[in-house]
Amino acid sequence: MMTVSDFMTLLNNDYLALVIERYPITLDFLANYRLSDLATDGLLLDALAGVEDEILEEFGLEPYDLLLNLAVFLRTFSETRSAIGGVTSITINGGINKLKQPENISLTISAGEVISIVGPTGSGKSRLLNDIECLAQRDTPTRRQIMINNQPLDDTQRFEMDGKLVAQLSQNMNFVMDLTVREFLEMHAKCRLSPNVNEVVETCFLCANDLAGETFSDDTKVTQLSGGQSRALMIADTAYMSDSPIVLIDEIENAGIDRRKAIMLLAKREKIIFVSTHDPLLALNADKRIIIKNGGIDRIIETSTEERQSLALIEKLDNQLLKLRNHLRSGDLITKELINL
Amino acid sequence: MKLITIAGPPSSGKTAVILKLIEAFKMPQGSIGVVKFDCLTSFDNLSYEAAQVPVQMGFSGKTCPDHYFVSNIEDAVQWGIESGFKLLITESAGLCNRCSPYINSIASICVIDNLSGVNTPRKIGPMLKFADIVVVTKGDIVSQAEREVFAFNIKQVNLTARIIFINGITGQGTFMLAKHLKNALEIDTIRDMRLRFTTPAAVCSYCTGETRIGEPHQRGMLKKMEFKK
Ligand SMILES: Nc1ncnc2c1ncn2[C@@H]1O[C@H](COP(=O)(O)OP(=O)(O)O)[C@@H](O)[C@H]1O
Numbered sequence: 343m344m345t346v347s348d349f350m351t352l353l354n355n356d357y358l359a360l361v362i363e364r365y366p367i368t369l370d371f372l373a374n375y376r377l378s379d380l381a382t383d384g385l386l387l388d389a390l391a392g393v394e395d396e397i398l399e400e401f402g403l404e405p406y407d408l409l410l411n412l413a414v415f416l417r418t419f420s421e422t423r424s425a426i427g428g429v430t431s432i433t434i435n436g437g438i439n440k441l442k443q444p445e446n447i448s449l450t451i452s453a454g455e456v457i458s459i460v461g462p463t464g465s466g467k468s469r470l471l472n473d474i475e476c477l478a479q480r481d482t483p484t485r486r487q488i489m490i491n492n493q494p495l496d497d498t499q500r501f502e503m504d505g506k507l508v509a510q511l512s513q514n515m516n517f518v519m520d521l522t523v524r525e526f527l528e529m530h531a532k533c534r535l536s537p538n539v540n541e542v543v544e545t546c547f548l549c550a551n552d553l554a555g556e557t558f559s560d561d562t563k564v565t566q567l568s569g570g571q572s573r574a575l576m577i578a579d580t581a582y583m584s585d586s587p588i589v590l591i592d593e594i595e596n597a598g599i600d601r602r603k604a605i606m607l608l609a610k611r612e613k614i615i616f617v618s619t620h621d622p623l624l625a626l627n628a629d630k631r632i633i634i635k636n637g638g639i640d641r642i643i644e645t646s647t648e649e650r651q652s653l654a655l656i657e658k659l660d661n662q663l664l665k666l667r668n669h670l671r672s673g674d675l676i677t678k679e680l681i682n683l
Numbered sequence: 684m685k686l687i688t689i690a691g692p693p694s695s696g697k698t699a700v701i702l703k704l705i706e707a708f709k710m711p712q713g714s715i716g717v718v719k720f721d722c723l724t725s726f727d728n729l730s731y732e733a734a735q736v737p738v739q740m741g742f743s744g745k746t747c748p749d750h751y752f753v754s755n756i757e758d759a760v761q762w763g764i765e766s767g768f769k770l771l772i773t774e775s776a777g778l779c780n781r782c783s784p785y786i787n788s789i790a791s792i793c794v795i796d797n798l799s800g801v802n803t804p805r806k807i808g809p810m811l812k813f814a815d816i817v818v819v820t821k822g823d824i825v826s827q828a829e830r831e832v833f834a835f836n837i838k839q840v841n842l843t844a845r846i847i848f849i850n851g852i853t854g855q856g857t858f859m860l861a862k863h864l865k866n867a868l869e870i871d872t873i874r875d876m877r878l879r880f881t882t883p884a885a886v887c888s889y890c891t892g893e894t895r896i897g898e899p900h901q902r903g904m905l906k907k908m909e910f911k912k
């Protein structure tokens with residue numbers, strides 16, 4: 343593990359070109375200070391001597407500060423993601439429902455497990471997802487407690503997780519960047535400091551196409567993808583690029599993607615998955631389902647063998663509907679034969 | 684009294700965040716006051732009044748908003764103390780991307796909007812760089828990946844800040860922000876404290892009302908662009 347002073351030594355001894363080659367993110371740092379045109383065939387400090395004082399002054403910096411800032415920058419971005427690695431289980435300790443009755447429940451979920459959350463609109467499904475996201479410690483209205491690896495968390499630990507513990511996916515989310523699919527994936531891979539950008543980008547792209555009903559090319563603008571294609575790309579991206587060990591999915595029923603395959607993919611990546619849903623296909627595909635009533639966890643049902651067996655039939659029904667949708671889309675007539683069950 | 688300074692580009696969601704934050708503090712009505720610093724006009728007082736939060740508005744008008752902030756912040760603190768507040772929150776609109784109304788040891792928050800473009804964090808400057816906490820709004824409507832890229836770009840500019848995503852409509856996330864701010868410094872004055880960053884040095888003829896264009900009318904501190912041939 344390189345320390346800040348190791349990076350200082352590096353900056354004081356190696357040509358800037360070499361530093362950039364080893365730590366490409368150095369280019370971002372320089373661009374942030376309008377120093378993209380710096381000569382790289384020498385030491386950073388020497389190159390800075392040729393820069394107008396005014397530029398550094400505007401940023402309130404002396405050349406030496408800049409060097410130190412870069413060292414701290416490189417150290418921060420080369421840090422291993424220790425805080426969130428190694429999450430093997432999460433436990434929900436019950437609190438109270440809206441009527442202040444105790445939930446009397448403790449549920450531990452391990453990596454690779456899928457849990458669905460079902461209940462009427464307004465019953466408290468999203469609230470449960472929120473409790474998980476903020477790692478509630480009996481200090482939210484529901485008084486629930488969330489434990490990680492069987493341990494409660496103090497405030498410092500909660501802050502440390504810094505929002506990196508959970509990845510979220512919901513119906514309301516859209517892409518807003520003006521980038522093509524490939525540029526988008528490359529940018530995300532770069533932020534993750536992935537060593538093999540091309541490989542992970544390719545994997546994500548192929549996987550997203552596999553999940554989406556209609557295929558798309560990697561030079562499509564992300565903002566021009568259909569709802570289903572967007573959702574497919576978001577899921578592939580979460581599976582292969584997000585570090586977050588927990589994935590919260592809030593209502594993606596009408597997404598026009600292979601939902602079952604999508605959830606399976608996330609589970610295979612050893613994520614802990616919560617799906618708030620009304621969709622039988624998604625709900626029965628989970629290992630367990632949490633029944634929410636009046637803001638509280640009413641019951642936990644383990645998916646039975648009978649339910650599992652009916653999954654195939656439900657999937658058939660679902661495909662049938664999909665087929666009808668596609669027929670409508672391409673302008674065909676809907677006939678009785680098409681609906682034969 | 685505790686003091687918290689909040690800054691951010693126009694329309695980034697500062698007022699919504701502050702209102703949700705006040706709710707999350709669960710303090711008795713009238714124990715939190717707000718001072719809003721803006722340039723020409725603002726309608727935020729209506730939102731605060733509707734929420735029964737005592738508010739004072741200040742408009743910098745033709746003077747530099749940063750200079751205006753520093754010149755008035757101690758008076759604002761005294762107003763807060765006289766009003767019996769337990770907590771005073773200042774809201775400033777950062778307009779030139781160089782505004783950074785942060786004071787050493789006073790809790791400083793920058794609010795930016797996840798829809799404003801991925802590279803925006805890299806362009807905002809001191810207002811982002813010197814904040815203790817960066818609040819990101821509207822993250823609930825963009826993809827997880829875009830939230831991560833945005834957070835990464837914030838981190839590039841401010842390595843140590845805590846980044847908190849807040850949904851300004853539901854208030855999701857304010858709970859953690861309020862927790863962070865529980866330990867804000869108690870003050871009875873901020874006289875002799877220092878700004879975290881210098882304010883823009885602009886004392887030119889245009890600051891004092893000049894409207895004519897051209898070299899002969901330009902006096903004082905000027906910065907001229909260099910046009911390469
Ligand atoms: N146990 C609880 N105690 C108090 N309020 C609750 C509880 N559970 C849910 N709520 C509140 O009920 C409202 C509706 O819940 P929500 O999670 O949005 O429902 P859903 O996602 O199932 O449609 C929210 O304002 C939520 O904060």
Ligand SMILES: [Mg+2]
Binds near residue numbers: 467468592
């Ligand atoms: Mg909901």
